[in-house]
Amino acid sequence: MEKRAVLFVDDDEIVLRSLERGFLDEPYNTLFAKSGKEALEILQREEVHVIVTDMRMPEMDGLELLEIIRKMYPHIVGIVFSGYTEMAALQKAVNQGEIFRFIPKPWKLEGDFKKVVREAIEHYKLKSERDTVRLQN
Amino acid sequence: MSKMKNKSTSTEMSWKNTAAFKDLLLIGLIAVLSFVLVEALELAEVVDKFGRKHETWPIRQFITVPVILSFAFGFYSLSRWKELRHEIIDRRKAEENVRRAYEKLEKTSQELKEMQIQLVQTEKLGSIGQLAAGVAHEMNTPLGFVASNFQTLGNYVKKIQQLLEMYDELIEQIEALEKTELLDKAGAIEETRHATKIDVILQDIPVLLDDSREGLESITNIVQNLRDFSRIDRPGSLDKYNLNDGIATALVVVKNEVKYDVDIKTELSEVPPILCNPGQINQVLLNILMNAAQAIESRERDDKGTITIKTYVTDDDVVCEISDDGCGIPSDMLSKIFDPFFTTKPVGKGTGLGLSASYDIIVIKHNGKLIADSSVDEGTKFTIKLPISREEPNNEREVENSGKESRIVCGR
Numbered sequence: 001m002e003k004r005a006v007l008f009v010d011d012d013e014i015v016l017r018s019l020e021r022g023f024l025d026e027p028y029n030t031l032f033a034k035s036g037k038e039a040l041e042i043l044q045r046e047e048v049h050v051i052v053t054d055m056r057m058p059e060m061d062g063l064e065l066l067e068i069i070r071k072m073y074p075h076i077v078g079i080v081f082s083g084y085t086e087m088a089a090l091q092k093a094v095n096q097g098e099i100f101r102f103i104p105k106p107w108k109l110e111g112d113f114k115k116v117v118r119e120a121i122e123h124y125k126l127k128s129e130r131d132t133v134r135l136q137n
Numbered sequence: 138m139s140k141m142k143n144k145s146t147s148t149e150m151s152w153k154n155t156a157a158f159k160d161l162l163l164i165g166l167i168a169v170l171s172f173v174l175v176e177a178l179e180l181a182e183v184v185d186k187f188g189r190k191h192e193t194w195p196i197r198q199f200i201t202v203p204v205i206l207s208f209a210f211g212f213y214s215l216s217r218w219k220e221l222r223h224e225i226i227d228r229r230k231a232e233e234n235v236r237r238a239y240e241k242l243e244k245t246s247q248e249l250k251e252m253q254i255q256l257v258q259t260e261k262l263g264s265i266g267q268l269a270a271g272v273a274h275e276m277n278t279p280l281g282f283v284a285s286n287f288q289t290l291g292n293y294v295k296k297i298q299q300l301l302e303m304y305d306e307l308i309e310q311i312e313a314l315e316k317t318e319l320l321d322k323a324g325a326i327e328e329t330r331h332a333t334k335i336d337v338i339l340q341d342i343p344v345l346l347d348d349s350r351e352g353l354e355s356i357t358n359i360v361q362n363l364r365d366f367s368r369i370d371r372p373g374s375l376d377k378y379n380l381n382d383g384i385a386t387a388l389v390v391v392k393n394e395v396k397y398d399v400d401i402k403t404e405l406s407e408v409p410p411i412l413c414n415p416g417q418i419n420q421v422l423l424n425i426l427m428n429a430a431q432a433i434e435s436r437e438r439d440d441k442g443t444i445t446i447k448t449y450v451t452d453d454d455v456v457c458e459i460s461d462d463g464c465g466i467p468s469d470m471l472s473k474i475f476d477p478f479f480t481t482k483p484v485g486k487g488t489g490l491g492l493s494a495s496y497d498i499i500v501i502k503h504n505g506k507l508i509a510d511s512s513v514d515e516g517t518k519f520t521i522k523l524p525i526s527r528e529e530p531n532n533e534r535e536v537e538n539s540g541k542e543s544r545i546v547c548g549r
Contacts, residue, residue: 018282083277106281
């Protein structure tokens with residue numbers, strides 16, 4: 001089975017670097033984008049299974065990005081990673097099924113973050129298996 | 138008779154315009170009429186008993202006139218006394234009413250004063266809340282990646298230790314082992330090196346340390362700014378204050394709120410330090426900047442807005458101009474913006490006290506000027522002027538004011 005890929009999106013490069021080294025030993029590929037636009041470019045050429053995105057970014061914010069992804073790549077599991085808790089926007093996104101989990105900043109790398117990303121990959125697996133079963137039936 | 142006429146004339150001279158004069162005139166008239174009447178009666182008597190005329194008539198005249206006069210005066214006094222009694226009662230009633238109204242006013246004024254203190258407190262809490270939220274957001278990111286890097290560095294150290302132990306083992310056994318065995322061991326080490334990505338790690342460690350140092354520096358800066366900004370260590374005291382530094386600290390707080398919607402341009406010239414209450418001035422700067430940001434947000438355009446901050450010195454003042462290209466304020470509202478409770482923000486968003494508190498701080502407490510210019514769709518400019526030299530009496534008043542304020546605050 002091909003290796004899973006996780007795409008991280010944040011406008012702060014230092015954050016991306018800390019995630020890159022933090023997820024160095026995880027059993028999946030990691031990809032990094034500095035903006036929503038860059039993320040969509042990566043999605044065009046790479047197969048991505050889980051996306052972890054910051055909320056507040058210039059030009060396109062995380063929720064806008066997730067909305068586009070839900071339409072174009074509905075199989076991708078979305079995680080929001082943010083210090084902001086804009087409840088109304090989050091609630092909408094959760095209800096529309098765009099967000100699988102929310103990771104608050106500051107984050108706990110070992111316990112929470114890695115666990116959530118693994119759960120997201122597991123969720124992806126279950127979802128795709130379910131879809132396959134549905135197709136077979 | 139001629140004697141009385143003279144008397145009434147002299148009365149007329151001195152009491153000319155009083156109500157009593159008219160009364161006296163009336164009495165005089167009654168007296169004169171009575172006298173004439175009495176004399177007419179006397180004359181009748183004179184015709185009957187002609188021989189005794191000289192004895193009786195002067196005496197009668199001198200008794201009758203005072204009696205009539207006393208009656209008239211008594212009658213007059215009685216009517217005046219009644220009038221005065223009514224007047225006194227009325228006046229007492231009026232005085233009582235005035236006293237009650239005064240007490241009521243005083244009570245209302247006291248209540249208003251207490252309410253104002255409460256509102257100023259609310260506004261202060263509001264801006265502290267804003268500040269805390271801004272600062273918390275600002276800290277999330279550096280705190281997040283520094284903590285993350287710290288954990289990763291722990292993992293790095295474990296891997297390096299693992300590899301070092303393997304090298305130690307190899308060195309210990311170097312003489313005891315055959316060449317092929319040694320080569321196997323070296324191969325295992327090489328494999329671990331590769332598996333643990335040790336070369337990547339060694340390259341990354343300086344970057345990790347640099348990134349983390351940067352994060353710690355920004356956290357330190359934020360905390361420092363927050364302390365400078367709110368002057369929590371010295372509330373309500375007068376201090377030397379550089380307006381440019383105040384703007385810099387206010388911007389740290391505001392920048393995070395607005396970084397994707399607004400460009401902030403600063404044109405700061407050298408300004409002399411002024412004696413003021415720095416925490417209060419910072420509160421005003423924060424308030425005006427947040428208003429500017431909200432004005433830009435509310436114009437619903439996709440491009441970024443601009444807030445321009447200028448400082449300069451005139452002969453008497455240190456001046457700060459904060460202008461935005463937001464929605465602007467219609468002229469009929471511009472005159473109300475410093476009124477307490479006036480707000481254009483939706484319910485629950487604004488207290489309508491920010492600018493009225495700002496006015497109080499700049500104009501009343503610091504003897505400065507706060508001016509607003511605005512035109513709809515073009516933007517708004519606030520100008521803060523703070524006097525460079527504060528005269529002694531003003532200083533004292535300020536000390537009294539702040540002393541009073543902090544006392545009340547402590548008491549609550």
